[in-house]
Amino acid sequence: MTPSNESVMAALRELISYTKLEDGKSQSFRTRAYEKAVDAIASNASRVCDMTLAELTEIDGIGDSTARKILEFSSTGEIAKVERLKDRFPPSMIELMRIPGLGPKRVLLLQDSLQVVDVEGLTRAIEKQQLRTLPGLGEKSEEKIAQAISLLGLHSDDSRMEIADAMETAHRVISELESVDGVLTIEYAGSLRRLSETIGDIDILVTADSGSLVVEAFVNLPGVTAILGSGTTKASIVMGDRVQVDLRVVPTESLGAALMYFTGSKAHNIALRTRAIERGMTLNEYSLSDVNSGDVVAAKTEADIYAKLDLPWIAPELREDTGEISAAENGTLPAPIAQEELRGDLHVHTSWSGDGRSSLHDMLDAAVELGMEFIAITDHAEDLVMNGLSEERMLGQRREIESLRPSYPTLTILHGAELNIGRDGSIDYSPTFLDGFDFGVASIHSYFELSVAEQTERLLAAIENPAVNVIGHPSGRMLGKRGGIEFDADAVFAAASSSGTALEINSHLKRLDLSAPMLRRAVETTDVLFAISTDAHHVSAYNHQRWGVAQARRGWVPSHRVVNCLQLDDFLAWVGERRN
């Protein structure tokens, strides 16, 4: 099999590092072009190594040169240019660049002036006080670099966090800063706000009259183990072992501009700033302003600024400069789906299954509280070891639901199950017993390592099964733990599209399944429907729905493709059509 997109991206990142040394600068135009190519691959659901030269150059941000490098990597496992550069720059110099504060210029200076090309050599040179003799470096720089060695790798890909962990830390930091004097607003930005699957650092934006006070409180938070820098408008700290948190403080009238800046992505920012220039304006984190007069054109809200750039507001989850700006310009960007548009949840567990931690009636109470109009109770079916329900217990649950229905006049309760897709694509129970359910989610909980062909067959069989309304967390991935099954996505999308089976957008931050690139591809190539589901095992998990909605936005999914957004009658008609 050809290399994965991940390995192509890793190879290109290596190319970026070596090219920074070759160019002698941290931001050359071609390293920026390489970075854009990595972004483009990251947002692409297809394997780039299976594409032709022509198909590759079709992708925005990938030109002839990069396309050839990708194909070269695909067939030889190497990029010749990288191998050549390794002769000039030993790989240990790349390691040196992983020390925060050491960029290509300083690493080249170390090589040229001190013949230092690795961490050991650097440590010795520091002991001999040689760094302070170099031009542009002094005693303080030497000391700072000495300290930074222990932070080697802080910014590297392999030390990125899972989004679930990052979100937790972000909320903790935010709640600690909320009480600081002078803080007007506080929210997270960066990759977290864009709902990236992995997070390099946590970016917090504060509006306040005075930055210094907030920065002061920030660098003194409990758990801070290093201060990377702190001034009057921003600071960077390391919390605990290796979690970097960046703070930016701006005056309240700049909130919109600052949110845009700090949310990124970098490539999206550059594209918007270039767009501003084309219109005789300039955009920074304080405002969009007239380039000649300096007059502020917009600053207060994101929507104001996008409007002055002749664009509709673009949802944060889409801001990757992978086509969203031109789509917004052409009016082909889907209106961002909002959580209020959802009328129900279609994947919900209760204490009837061993892993559910809230009772059926608590789950229903909470659903009503949240304003749901319909809900599918989908506890685990019997084939799931430990937590699955026997036919007898399923019938017991059905009786309880029937007895509870009169107490919930505003909520349409469907009795469903989360069925298990077996190795051969079959599901639990007998066909007759399955007929007794109102609804079915079918998920893969076993055999994650089968071939692409086998996995595709399993999914197709489940999609065709009339007892199945939704394919639950289709890839089965657990972010940071396992990648999920590999399957022929186009075949699955096509089959689900023609059968009317919906594909789940699982809201849990450890799943976010389907992935955003898959969603975008499904939306672009088929009419397939989606179900945004919490997979709640506790009443508190209903609020995970916001992540599912955000994931739908990130996948460019319009609300008319989401069955949760259907009116009750239409929703029930869709459910029934499938089951007859």
Place this chain on the structure above:
DNA sequence: GCCGTTTTCGGCCCGACTGTTTTCAGTCG
């Protein structure tokens, strides 16, 4: 290296912090 209802060549985002410097380079967001 990429790209084009201003361009197929000539542009390419903009600012904070640090340490060194005496006006700015390097790194980072």
